[in-house]
Amino acid sequence: MEKIRMKTPLVELDGDEMTRVLWPLIKEKLILPFIDLKVEYYDLGIQNRDRTDDRVTVEAAEAIIKYGVGVKNATITPNADRVVEYKLKKQWKSPNGTIRAMLDGTVFRKPIMVKNVQPSVRSWVKPIVVGRHAYGDVYRNAELYVEAGCKAELVVTDEHGVEKRELIHDFAEAGVIQGMHNTDASIASFARSCFEYSLDQKVDCWFATKDTISKIYDQRFKNIFEEIFNLEYKDKFKASGIEFFYTLIDDVVARIMKHEGGILWACKNYDGDVMSDMVASSFGSLAMMTSVLVSPKGYFEYEAAHGTVQRHYYKHLKGEKTSTNAVALIFAWTGALAKRGELDGIPELILFAQKLEKAVVQTIESGVMTGDLAAICSPPALRVVYSEEFLDEIAKNI
Known part of the structure; x- marks a missing residue:
């Protein structure tokens, strides 16, 4: 079968942990057999963001502005524990926050509904x-730890150097302050x-x-x-x-x-x-939600609404199989491919994205699903499958 050809690259933003494990499997099993995939790849894994002092996140956002459509994997926003775990230089800001600030717009999140959940x-x-x-x-935001005995004020200085001041709090005891x-x-x-x-x-x-x-x-x-x-x-x-x-x-x-x-x-x-x-x-599940950033300037970024599935990743590192739900990751790809097809006038690309989504829904409604859905579905699941098996079942339905 001749693969569907693309005209313009998608901006691909890779991520972390268990979703990083699933990301290439989704491409290998569900996309690459059917599409001559064009991407401009950016590694937004936490270690590469640390190596580049988070410049890679800015470059990824700039690429979305250039090409119009991006597809993003789930990424880590590090806290103090993550800094130690990954030996990071500092607690880097949320890559989602950086990208959204550069693109502006609104994130629309919609549940993926199936009959048996x-x-x-x-x-x-x-x-x-x-x-x-x-x-x-x-x-x-901007935030500070405040020592006891300090006074916090909100100060705005106009272009002529004239200040407006508003008292926030007199800190008789130590505390914290945040500005938005x-x-x-x-x-x-x-x-x-x-x-x-x-x-x-x-x-x-x-x-x-x-x-x-x-x-x-x-x-x-x-x-x-x-x-x-x-x-x-x-x-x-x-x-x-x-x-x-x-x-x-x-x-x-x-x-x-x-x-x-x-x-x-x-x-x-x-x-x-x-x-x-x-x-x-x-x-049903955080993995059953589509998410797209729509910018008024005509940029679109499709992503998974959930995190990196840290707990499953630790099991994966031990060699254990996981039943991680990849639906939101798949729908991030289908959303981006459909939008690319719409913008570039490639109806075959739009149709493929629709058929892949239908294959995902059919797989779950046939009773084959991952553990998160099996715990809440009615009637009971016929087969509870591991992550890779779930992708194989979807591939059969395509």
């Missing part, structure tokens, strides 16, 4: 898409990305902040969303029969548990990080 929230019968703002907040920021332009991009997604998918858009407490920071998000909606999208939403709904974050968390789904839940950066994991877990 029912959501643990019984009212959820349709997917809940989490639209996560991809810039700023805690992921671009965002920009009007990035918040506006976030709002437009969410409204465009809702119109494209014909689903309601819910947005929530804590503007009753954060009367400047969070309220700025609320005001920009409302201004853009009223000026640019109100009539479009009405014509499409969908709505934009704003409430407080604690209110939407309570409401969402009784909702049927089929909505876009727009979240600030940290809220989206936490809530997308909750949604994914309810729909």
Whole structure:
């Protein structure tokens, strides 16, 4: 069979630990037999990021800007223990945070639904898409440990050297301090990305902040969303029969548990990080969630929404087999291939991506699955398989 030819490379961002083990197997078994794959490869494994002083992460983001579409494996964001484990120079920042800051835009995360895995929230019968703002907040923070007896102030200096000061806290005892920021332009991009997604998918858009407490920071998000909606999208939403709904974050968390789904839940950066994991877990597994960063400048980065599966990696190093779910990694590849096919006018590439996704779903619905899904599926799994066996089963279904 003649392989499908690509015109433009995908930017491939490799990762760490168990997902790094699975990544080449996915290509070998599910992609390379069918596609003459073109990639520009960047190793974002923690040791290479350390060797390059994290320059490789910046170069990878620049390549996505150049070529338009990237596909990313899961990566380590090191804490103090990881610095010791991998003998790193320092606690490098999240590569996802660096890439998202350079590309801007919004991360959309959507559950991959299969018939034999029912959501643990019984009212959820349709997917809940989490639209996560991809810039700023805690992921671009500045933070310090503060000694006792210090005074912390928020200081803003304008272009003429005039300062505005706001007391944060007088530290009678030692403590910690954190500063966060965002920009009007990035918040506006976030709002437009969410409204465009809702119109494209014909689903309601819910947005929530804590503007009753954060009367400047969070309220700025609320005001920009409302201004853009009223000026640019109100009539479009009405014509499409969908709505934009704003409430407080604690209110939407309570409401969402009784909702049927089929909505876009727009979240600030940290809220989206936490809530997308909750949604994914309810729909079955963190490995059953698609994730794509959509930049208003026309860049797309497809990724796995989960981590590097550290526990399974340690078992792998001991020579033990693991039943690691590779679905999100596979769907990162299919999403990127389909988008590349769309941008380059290669319908065969789009069709292949759709068929590979269908083969994944058919494999699970036939009763063959990894251990995470077998623990929650109904009816019971017919076969619980190891990671490589799962990929082989999908290859048969293609």
